[in-house]
Structures are given as C-alpha cells and as structure tokens.
Amino acid sequence: MSVYIKGGTVVSASGTQDADVLVEGEKITAVLPREPDIAISVAADRVIDATGRYVLPGGIDVHTHMEMPFGGTFSADTFETGTRAAAWGGTTTIIDFAVQAKGTSLLATLDKWHAKADGNCSIDYGFHMIVSDVNDTTLKEMDACISAGVNSFKMFMAYPGVFYATDGEILLAMQQAARSGATVMMHAENGIAIDQLVAQALAAGRTDPVDHGLTRPPELEGEATSRAITLAKVANCPLYIVHLSAAQALAAVAEARDAGQNVFAETCPQYLFLSLDDLARPDFEGSKFVCSPPLRPKEHQDSLWRGLRTNDLSVVSTDHCPFCFKDQKELGRGDFSKIPNGMPGVEHRMDLLHAGVVAGQLTLPRWVEVASATPARMFGLYPRKGVIAPGSDADIVIYDPAARQTLSAATHHMNVDYSAYEGVELTGRVATTLSRGRVVIDDGTYQGSPGHGAFLARGANQYLL
Numbered sequence: 001m002s003v004y005i006k007g008g009t010v011v012s013a014s015g016t017q018d019a020d021v022l023v024e025g026e027k028i029t030a031v032l033p034r035e036p037d038i039a040i041s042v043a044a045d046r047v048i049d050a051t052g053r054y055v056l057p058g059g060i061d062v063h064t065h066m067e068m069p070f071g072g073t074f075s076a077d078t079f080e081t082g083t084r085a086a087a088w089g090g091t092t093t094i095i096d097f098a099v100q101a102k103g104t105s106l107l108a109t110l111d112k113w114h115a116k117a118d119g120n121c122s123i124d125y126g127f128h129m130i131v132s133d134v135n136d137t138t139l140k141e142m143d144a145c146i147s148a149g150v151n152s153f154k155m156f157m158a159y160p161g162v163f164y165a166t167d168g169e170i171l172l173a174m175q176q177a178a179r180s181g182a183t184v185m186m187h188a189e190n191g192i193a194i195d196q197l198v199a200q201a202l203a204a205g206r207t208d209p210v211d212h213g214l215t216r217p218p219e220l221e222g223e224a225t226s227r228a229i230t231l232a233k234v235a236n237c238p239l240y241i242v243h244l245s246a247a248q249a250l251a252a253v254a255e256a257r258d259a260g261q262n263v264f265a266e267t268c269p270q271y272l273f274l275s276l277d278d279l280a281r282p283d284f285e286g287s288k289f290v291c292s293p294p295l296r297p298k299e300h301q302d303s304l305w306r307g308l309r310t311n312d313l314s315v316v317s318t319d320h321c322p323f324c325f326k327d328q329k330e331l332g333r334g335d336f337s338k339i340p341n342g343m344p345g346v347e348h349r350m351d352l353l354h355a356g357v358v359a360g361q362l363t364l365p366r367w368v369e370v371a372s373a374t375p376a377r378m379f380g381l382y383p384r385k386g387v388i389a390p391g392s393d394a395d396i397v398i399y400d401p402a403a404r405q406t407l408s409a410a411t412h413h414m415n416v417d418y419s420a421y422e423g424v425e426l427t428g429r430v431a432t433t434l435s436r437g438r439v440v441i442d443d444g445t446y447q448g449s450p451g452h453g454a455f456l457a458r459g460a461n462q463y464l465l
C-alpha cells in the first residue's frame with residue numbers, strides 16, 4: 001500500500017516546507033519539495049489532498065496511564081480506548097508507565113503491562129518503569145529492563161506509603177541509572193510535608209477539592225525539584241522532571257540547565273490552560289480537576305509558556321489518567337484526599353498546543369518540537385519517530401488549521417464521563433492520522449484496529465548535553 005500526500009505544508013521542528021510526502025508500506029520513502037511551475041506526478045494506491053493543511057510527524061505523548069491501579073480503582077481508559085482516543089487527536093505514539101508494586105519484581109511488572117497492552121493498541125507504544133521498591137534485586141533488574149527496551153525509570157518524592165522513595169533510595173537508583181545509561185524521571189513534590197498539610201486540613205474540616213490544591217503548595221514542588229536536581233548531580237544521572245506545574249520548580253530546572261546539567265522537564269496542557277479556580281468550582285465539580293501536582297494559580301501559566309519557548313521545558317505530555325466523575329471522583333466526597341488523582345487529556349494535547357500557536361505563545365515548528373521531535377529524542381525513538389523524513393515510520397498527521405471544534409464529553413473518544421475542557425472552542429483539528437502507513441483516522445471516521453500498534457523497544461536518551 002502506498003500513500004501520496006500532496007499539496008500540504010510539512011512542519012518539522014526546524015521549520016516549514018511546501019512539500020509532498022510519499023509513503024510506501026510502513027515507511028516514509030520521499031519528501032518532495034514543491035517548486036512553482038514544476039508539476040510532480042507520483043503513482044500511489046491512495047492520494048490524499050492536503051492543500052491548506054499541515055503535514056506533521058505524529059504526536060508522541062510520553063506520559064500516559066491506561067488502566068492504572070490507583071486507590072482501589074483503575075483509570076478509566078484501557079489501552080484499546082486510550083490509544084484510539086490518542087489517534088483521534090493526532091498522537092501516534094504513547095509511552096505508558098508500568099507500575100511496580102512493593103515486593104514485586106520489575107521484570108514481572110513489565111510482563112504484566114505487556115499483557116495489558118499487547119493486541120489492544122491502535123498506535124505504537126512503549127513503557128517507562130515506575131520503581132517503587134528500591135532493593136538489590138530491583139537495582140540489578142534495571143539493566144534487564146533496559147535490554148527489554150525500557151530505558152527510563154520513574155520515581156516519586158510524593159505519595160508516602162505508596163510510591164514514595166527516600167532520598168537514599170533515589171540516590172541508589174540514580175547511581176544505577178547513571179552506570180547503565182538510563183534516565184530517571186521524577187515526580188517532584190515533597191510528599192512528607194504535604195501529608196502533614198493534608199492531615200491539618202482534614203482535621204480542620206476543610207474537605208473540598210480546592211483543598212487538594214491548597215495542601216500541595218508550589219513551594220513544595222520547587223523544593224523537591226531542587227532536591228532531585230542535587231541528587232542527580234551527585235549521582236551524575238540524567239534527570240527528567242515530569243508534569244512540572246510551578247514557577248518555583250521551573251526556576252530550579254532553568255538554573256540547573258544554565259549550569260550545564262542534564263536536567264529536563266515536561267509540562268502538561270492542564271497547567272497551561274487550567275488553574276486553581278477550576279479546582280474551586282462548586283458542587284464537587286472541582287474534583288474533575290484533581291491531579292498531582294495540582295492546578296496552580298493562573299500567574300504560573302505565563303512562566304510555563306515562557307519556559308516552553310526557552311526550552312527550560314522541552315516536552316509537553318498529558319499525564320492522561322482519567323477517572324469518571326460518577327463512582328470514581330465521587331469516592332472523595334467529603335474527603336478530598338480520597339479523590340482519585342488524574343485527569344483525561346490524551347486526545348486534546350495537539351489541539352490545545354495548536355491553540356497556543358494561534359495565540360502567539362509558540363511557533364509552528366516549536367509546536368512540533370515539544371509535541372513530537374523532542375519526545376522522540378528524549379526517549380530514544382529518533383529518527384524512527386518524531387520527524388517526516390525518508391526512512392522514518394509513516395506516523396503522519398494531516399492537520400486542518402482552520403477547522404473549528406468545541407471540546408465536549410459528548411463528542412470526545414476517551415472513556416470518561418466528563419471533559420476538563422467542556423465547551424471550549426478551538427481553531428484547528430486533525431483531518432487524517434496515519435500510524436506506520438495505515439490510515440487510522442480518515443476525515444472524521446476511525447479506520448484503525450486494536451493490535452495494529454506495536455511495542456517500541458527504546459534506546460538511550462538522545463537529548464543529552
């Protein structure tokens with residue numbers, strides 16, 4: 001099967017180009033710049049007219065949680081429903097998190113996550129490994145994970161008693177990662193201090209969703225981020241801060257990067273577009289916006305957009321971790337600490353970032369860089385993914401920058417009963433999504449199938465200084 005995409009504007013991290021793209025089988029075989037007055041004629045099984053549209057490398061969302069166990073329940077999207085929703089929104093690769101339970105092995109954990117995903121994904125996928133039990137066996141198993149294509153390990157300074165690791169455990173894991181050429185990802189919030197603030201709030205009768213935000217102040221994200229950076233410096237280990245939300249944390253990352261340390265960070269659309277005001281919505285509506293770190297006061301948003309422009313924030317992922325309002329978020333009525341942490345978002349990342357382009361916050365190439373090219377390099381997938389070039393996988397999004405859409409739970413494809421962006425109107429929409437040469441989304445219809453998506457064994461971080 002060959003596909004010829006003609007008439008579009010190819011957008012890459014380095015710029016835009018009027019060019020046609022030829023796909024044969026699963027790969028891109030040619031990018032053909034168009035010259036005035038020179039007609040190109042290419043034979044293909046299918047021709048897609050991309051006139052007036054952008055032709056992008058497919059989005060790469062490096063932070064998702066499909067059917068993740070949390071507090072006795074599971075996030076509501078399976079690998080099947082979640083990857084289908086991703087494709088609708090122009091994302092063609094996800095990297096999800098395998099979650100080590102205390103007392104279990106990393107390799108058994110990886111097998112478990114393969115069993116959840118294999119045969120169910122519409123688009124390609126990889127895994128990071130969450131290390132929640134640091135011991136001699138676990139540390140030895142990190143090398144085996146790397147051989148199995150999992151080159152990034154996530155740890156938590158939050159959630160004492162669940163995922164929390166002490167500074168000593170973090171140091172040991174970072175030293176091992178440094179020896180093995182892996183990257184450590186960090187949830188940087190001071191969970192020990194936060195738990196005290198949570199207990200104080202509940203004791204004082206402050207039980208609403210907004211108190212989730214007020215008991216996790218931005219200073220405690222800034223402090224944990226600084227501490228993680230210091231530990232990584234001592235261990236000489238590359239560090240990637242996940243879901244950075246606060247100006248204080250961004251300042252710590254910027255300082256480390258200015259000093260030449262291999263420190264990187266991502267933020268998420270919810271921190272760019274939503275705020276503490278949403279957590280404060282009445283009638284328990286605020287629970288729809290409970291995630292950690294929490295949504296911040298609006299003034300943090302400008303810092304985050306600036307960080308995206310200056311590359312102190314290098315990636316935008318979603319931290320997609322949906323829980324339904326009914327029966328799941330409602331577990332926390334009367335006690336915000338029992339609200340499952342997480343928000344839906346895998347479907348809307350490309351569109352919301354395009355809204356940033358429309359608003360003048362990002363350039364077109366920077367949109368592609370933070371959403372596709374850098375994620376591919378950061379997590380060892382480049383140039384197979386993240387670029388439109390001969391030899392790369394034909395993961396391609398044809399994007400209509402003039403289309404209008406209104407986000408709503410009534411029309412989205414994620415398996416969750418609310419939208420965090422209900423009623424928000426956007427300019428721009430995916431027209432067509434190709435995954436390894438196969439048309440998955442075709443002008444408003446889903447043409448994919450579970451099992452098309454393949455596991456991606458990833459290599460080392462290609463973004464190191």
Ligand SMILES: [Zn+2]
Pocket residue numbers: 063065319321
């Ligand atoms: Zn997460």
